[in-house]
Amino acid sequence: MKHPRAERIRTALFRHGVLLVGLFIVAFPIWVAFVGSTLTSRDIRAVPMPLLPGSHGLETYWSVLTEGGGALSRKTPVAAMMWNSLVMAVCVAVGKIVISILSAFAIVYFRFPGRMLFFWLVFVTLMLPAEVRILPTFQVVADLGMLDSYAGLIVPLLASATATFLFRQFFLTVPKELAEAARIDGAGPLRFLWSVLLPLSATNIAALFVVLFIYGWNQYLWPLLVTKELETIVVGVYRLLAVGDDSIDWPVVMATAILAMTPPILVVVAMQRWFVKGLVDVEK
Amino acid sequence: MVFRDRFVPYLLLAPQVVVTIVFFLWPAGQAIYQSVLREDAFGLSRRFVWFENFDRLFADPAFWHSLGISILFAAAVATLALGASLMLANAANHVIRGRSWYRILLIWPYAIAPAIAGILWLFLFAPVVGIVPYILHQHFGWDWNHRLDRTEAMALVILAATWKLISYNFIFFLAGLQAIPRSLLEAAAIDGAGPARQFWAIIMPLLSPTTFFLLVVNGIYAFFDTFGIIHAVTAGGPGSPGATSILVYKVYRDAFLTLDLGASAAQSVVLMAIVVVLTVIQFRSVEKRVHYA
Numbered sequence: 001m002k003h004p005r006a007e008r009i010r011t012a013l014f015r016h017g018v019l020l021v022g023l024f025i026v027a028f029p030i031w032v033a034f035v036g037s038t039l040t041s042r043d044i045r046a047v048p049m050p051l052l053p054g055s056h057g058l059e060t061y062w063s064v065l066t067e068g069g070g071a072l073s074r075k076t077p078v079a080a081m082m083w084n085s086l087v088m089a090v091c092v093a094v095g096k097i098v099i100s101i102l103s104a105f106a107i108v109y110f111r112f113p114g115r116m117l118f119f120w121l122v123f124v125t126l127m128l129p130a131e132v133r134i135l136p137t138f139q140v141v142a143d144l145g146m147l148d149s150y151a152g153l154i155v156p157l158l159a160s161a162t163a164t165f166l167f168r169q170f171f172l173t174v175p176k177e178l179a180e181a182a183r184i185d186g187a188g189p190l191r192f193l194w195s196v197l198l199p200l201s202a203t204n205i206a207a208l209f210v211v212l213f214i215y216g217w218n219q220y221l222w223p224l225l226v227t228k229e230l231e232t233i234v235v236g237v238y239r240l241l242a243v244g245d246d247s248i249d250w251p252v253v254m255a256t257a258i259l260a261m262t263p264p265i266l267v268v269v270a271m272q273r274w275f276v277k278g279l280v281d282v283e284k
Numbered sequence: 285m286v287f288r289d290r291f292v293p294y295l296l297l298a299p300q301v302v303v304t305i306v307f308f309l310w311p312a313g314q315a316i317y318q319s320v321l322r323e324d325a326f327g328l329s330r331r332f333v334w335f336e337n338f339d340r341l342f343a344d345p346a347f348w349h350s351l352g353i354s355i356l357f358a359a360a361v362a363t364l365a366l367g368a369s370l371m372l373a374n375a376a377n378h379v380i381r382g383r384s385w386y387r388i389l390l391i392w393p394y395a396i397a398p399a400i401a402g403i404l405w406l407f408l409f410a411p412v413v414g415i416v417p418y419i420l421h422q423h424f425g426w427d428w429n430h431r432l433d434r435t436e437a438m439a440l441v442i443l444a445a446t447w448k449l450i451s452y453n454f455i456f457f458l459a460g461l462q463a464i465p466r467s468l469l470e471a472a473a474i475d476g477a478g479p480a481r482q483f484w485a486i487i488m489p490l491l492s493p494t495t496f497f498l499l500v501v502n503g504i505y506a507f508f509d510t511f512g513i514i515h516a517v518t519a520g521g522p523g524s525p526g527a528t529s530i531l532v533y534k535v536y537r538d539a540f541l542t543l544d545l546g547a548s549a550a551q552s553v554v555l556m557a558i559v560v561v562l563t564v565i566q567f568r569s570v571e572k573r574v575h576y577a
Contacts, residue, residue: 136311218397
């Protein structure tokens, strides 16, 4: 500590250095993908491939959005896939939030036989991720005739232990006097939920929406199994890739990948504050 | 306790209960049931075989191989992701200028689907067109080909999985660091402790609940949420038994590609056991975290 000032500057430089290396590692794969999406197939096969964007970008993006691309026999326009992903992400997020609010409301504001049993029922869902019960869940959805439909994509994902617990924690912090007052004023439970609890929960709902939107948009195994025509975009990128090394149309794959990651990134960046709060709260 | 009604609470709970029973409990029960049955691939005949599927599974070297590489994969991903994000969060916590920029850019990978993250890394490392194999070849004479080399395939999926986790850990570490009182660090600085000493003597012990929590969450992620990365990047390969065929991938493969239903169901049950243990540990760790905060 002989030269505190020099020491401080050196530490600050070191910290910025660490962060810049981190930024580079985070950004480099995304940058290369973006560059790849603006080149022609021939540019990419030139060794080494260029690291600055080419001039072919607009054409590629326009053609994948409107027609789809790659070496597949059946092409799906990326715009249609993005629509499917959007429907899935929004319905999963909204559905999980609605279902969880209703159950948390029942648990906190009512006493009824079987309350604890229900509590455990919700908790157990945490321990059964789709990956460990894929085949039987697939069979159930097939038996219900929900393959290749929005219902089949969305409904099996709607139960949510974490969201239910989050709303339960939050409702417990709301003063009981509010509910008493509402009851004395002659409001029923649903009226109280709608006019008092929901407005109070707005921040929680927004935070949770961000986390769940990303969860829904990024689903992979489930759409891969239950959809054929109704492709979501994350699965769509994989299908463009699964054609054998030599026939992969890299610019098309990369343009589709960039389009697949843009909406969730925009949501996270635009709603950064809520998102960080939502993430930390959900895990509490 | 406020509202009294005999039917309303059940009505409110009905959607959650129906979804849970139809799509969670019933299939999980089916998995357990199928794990003690022997069934042909077309579902034409089935008979009860007690634990034969498990005996067969536990006698199969491919299963132990898969379990082994799952643990290796999870350990590597968790260690790398925790180390890298702790360094970044610690640097970001002290930096004043540009902090919000660093943060905005560092959380991008969280938003990207595992399969897409895998495809980005696949493009970087693709044997013919990829930029990294070119650099490795030019400067180190190393001919990268994860389609043939088992270690390189594993390294590639570990990199992709770690890359995706950095944001998540970064957010939690930064929140944990910001909860540490400034006065504590200033007192240490006055006593002559440099940044390194402060980190190991004060920051690390106070962060240990967060670290433990993240370790468990990272483990769950590496075991269960990395299916997309494996499926898109290596399809469990190369070789046999597959060099990157971790358990979640093997369960899928046995169920949908090789149609070995009994083995798949038995592995589902093993995976359920693993996730139950991890979830219980996770809940314990959350309790600890709350005590500390």
